[in-house]
Amino acid sequence: MTNSEKNSMNKIAAEYAAKQMNRRAALSTAGKAAAGIAAIAVIGGAAYAMSNQGAAPAASPVTVTAAAQTVTGAAQTITAAAQTVTAAGTTVKQTITEAAEAITDKAAIKRARSEPRPTEPMTFVIWPFRPDQVQVSVNIYQDQLNENVNLETVTTDYFSVLEVKLLGGDLDMAYTTPDFAHRMWGAGLIRNYDDIEEHEYNLWDIDTIRQDIIDSGYETFVRTYTTLDNNYIGIPYYQSSLGCVQKNEVLAETVGLRDDMPANYAELYAQIDTAQEKGISQPLIPLWYIAFPGWGISQGYVGEVLNRAGENGLFKSAPGFEVNFDTNSEAAETLKDWKRLYDKNQIPRGILSMTSDSDIDGMYATGKFLYGKWWLYMLRGWNDANFSKTIFPDGRPGTSVVPPKDHGWGYAVQQGYLARDIQDNALLRKRVEGMLTWFGYYDIEGRANHCLRIARDSGISAHCGYKSANTADELKAAWKPYLYDPETELDTMSDVLATTGWFEGTRALWSNEWMISCTDNIPIYLQGDLSLEDTIDRLREDAFELQAEYS
Numbered sequence: 117m118t119n120s121e122k123n124s125m126n127k128i129a130a131e132y133a134a135k136q137m138n139r140r141a142a143l144s145t146a147g148k149a150a151a152g153i154a155a156i157a158v159i160g161g162a163a164y165a166m167s168n169q170g171a172a173p174a175a176s177p178v179t180v181t182a183a184a185q186t187v188t189g190a191a192q193t194i195t196a197a198a199q200t201v202t203a204a205g206t207t208v209k210q211t212i213t214e215a216a217e218a219i220t221d222k223a224a225i226k227r228a229r230s231e232p233r234p235t236e237p238m239t240f241v242i243w244p245f246r247p248d249q250v251q252v253s254v255n256i257y258q259d260q261l262n263e264n265v266n267l268e269t270v271t272t273d274y275f276s277v278l279e280v281k282l283l284g285g286d287l288d289m290a291y292t293t294p295d296f297a298h299r300m301w302g303a304g305l306i307r308n309y310d311d312i313e314e315h316e317y318n319l320w321d322i323d324t325i326r327q328d329i330i331d332s333g334y335e336t337f338v339r340t341y342t343t344l345d346n347n348y349i350g351i352p353y354y355q356s357s358l359g360c361v362q363k364n365e366v367l368a369e370t371v372g373l374r375d376d377m378p379a380n381y382a383e384l385y386a387q388i389d390t391a392q393e394k395g396i397s398q399p400l401i402p403l404w405y406i407a408f409p410g411w412g413i414s415q416g417y418v419g420e421v422l423n424r425a426g427e428n429g430l431f432k433s434a435p436g437f438e439v440n441f442d443t444n445s446e447a448a449e450t451l452k453d454w455k456r457l458y459d460k461n462q463i464p465r466g467i468l469s470m471t472s473d474s475d476i477d478g479m480y481a482t483g484k485f486l487y488g489k490w491w492l493y494m495l496r497g498w499n500d501a502n503f504s505k506t507i508f509p510d511g512r513p514g515t516s517v518v519p520p521k522d523h524g525w526g527y528a529v530q531q532g533y534l535a536r537d538i539q540d541n542a543l544l545r546k547r548v549e550g551m552l553t554w555f556g557y558y559d560i561e562g563r564a565n566h567c568l569r570i571a572r573d574s575g576i577s578a579h580c581g582y583k584s585a586n587t588a589d590e591l592k593a594a595w596k597p598y599l600y601d602p603e604t605e606l607d608t609m610s611d612v613l614a615t616t617g618w619f620e621g622t623r624a625l626w627s628n629e630w631m632i633s634c635t636d637n638i639p640i641y642l643q644g645d646l647s648l649e650d651t652i653d654r655l656r657e658d659a660f661e662l663q664a665e666y667s
Contacts, residue, residue, distance in 0.1 A: 247267070
């Protein structure tokens with residue numbers, strides 16, 4: 117994907133940001149959704165992703181809603197990685213019989229073999245990240261379970277369009293972020309999944325899926341999509357850690373720090389001091405950019421505080437979410453550490469004015485920085501010699517993932533599938549359950565088909581909600597050319613996901629606006645125009661005000 121293509125995807129976020137000039141404006145429908153939009157805009161992947169890959173006709177039509185005249189490049193092309201479509205399409209009818217033997221007693225497989233394909237299509241709505249790959253999965257799903265699906269890609273105003281479609285009954289399943297899902301649950305527009313069982317259209321029951329997520333170490337995913345009234349509303353599509361720590365081992369070797377992994381933030385910042393003393397002028401790229409109000413530096417701050425202090429380091433648990441920070445807490449200590457980084461010029465100060473993910477992708481790829489706090493999924497890009505200079509002279513990848521030791525790194529970003537609350541068509545409701553669990557869990561082979569396709573073929577280090585998929589042999593083989601340590605790093609990345617800072621406030625409707633308070637105030641503090649005490653006071657007062665308003 118070129119920078120211009122990636123930035124066109126980020127227009128989704130910009131359109132919302134334009135409506136979000138202050139905290140009160142964020143009370144609008146667009147504003148409430150905006151914090152989730154960033155996760156859509158940036159999951160387009162690295163600036164390098166999908167570049168230098170040949171275009172081919174789509175396997176089957178992709179309907180584009182909203183910006184129908186200006187379909188993005190990603191929606192128009194299938195990359196070289198997707199050339200497996202043909203092979204998959206020609207062999208799927210053969211493999212369905214063989215693969216299904218392992219679970220041949222499931223009612224859904226028996227039904228698929230014996231009944232005609234339904235004439236009414238289900239509508240699956242996605243944002244514009246690799247719709248070509250999603251269409252491949254749709255084709256396989258339709259063949260495996262003899263189904264009928266219409267895939268729609270929304271390229272502009274995703275959540276506004278999604279809400280209209282939910283109101284009109286014009287979608288059945290869609291990608292979502294937690295904040296949007298919780299808001300739609302509150303509006304009565306989506307269903308919960310607590311009663312999903314195996315049946316003639318559905319391979320997997322919800323208890324099996326939920327337990328697999330928890331057993332994988334990703335319990336926070338289940339908690340993220342559990343409403344305050346204890347309903348489960350999201351099956352995993354994708355997860356990553358934003359602000360996890362990745363290390364340029366090529367540069368580290370020049371200052372005697374290769375394979376010397378910090379166990380905590382104190383050790384990380386001590387290494388930054390050492391590296392600067394040894395000649396690396398600005399050793400760290402911090403998560404301080406601001407894509408728009410409420411996204412960027414806010415996730416960097418919240419994630420670090422929660423990793424240092426625990427998940428209640430800012431707010432106590434639901435349902436009260438009482439404010440739990442002051443000037444004598446890790447919330448203040450984190451700000452002090454950041455101010456030292458700024459004052460000692462150990463970070464590129466211009467990052468506070470950056471808004472594009474591509475800028476951060478490319479900055480680290482210059483090879484001039486020792487550490488980067490950024491997306492876990494960017495590891496593949498930073499170890500691609502066609503994009504990055506963090507490569508050893510012999511061609512080996514030079515960027516490593518810093519494993520969690522004393523605490524985790526980064527901020528949890530967890531995206532899922534929502535489903536419309538279909539009350540007037542029992543058959544359609546059951547069919548959608550089958551589509552949900554096939555895309556959000558396993559296919560007829562007991563394999564995370566769609567998850568592995570995105571992870572293997574999309575050009576980024578993508579992860580889903582199951583360790584078995586995130587550490588699968590086929591993924592290890594696909595990623596091996598892009599891993600500093602192929603024998604351990606799949607497990608390391610899974611550990612990062614299992615321990616990354618988790619903000620329970622994501623479940624509360626006020627949290628997006630409080631994140632905007634972080635992007636409003638923290639940069640002013642770093643630049644010396646606001647005291648530590650006043651910064652903490654503002655964050656506390658905004659939390660009190662917002663919680664009172666939403667209560």
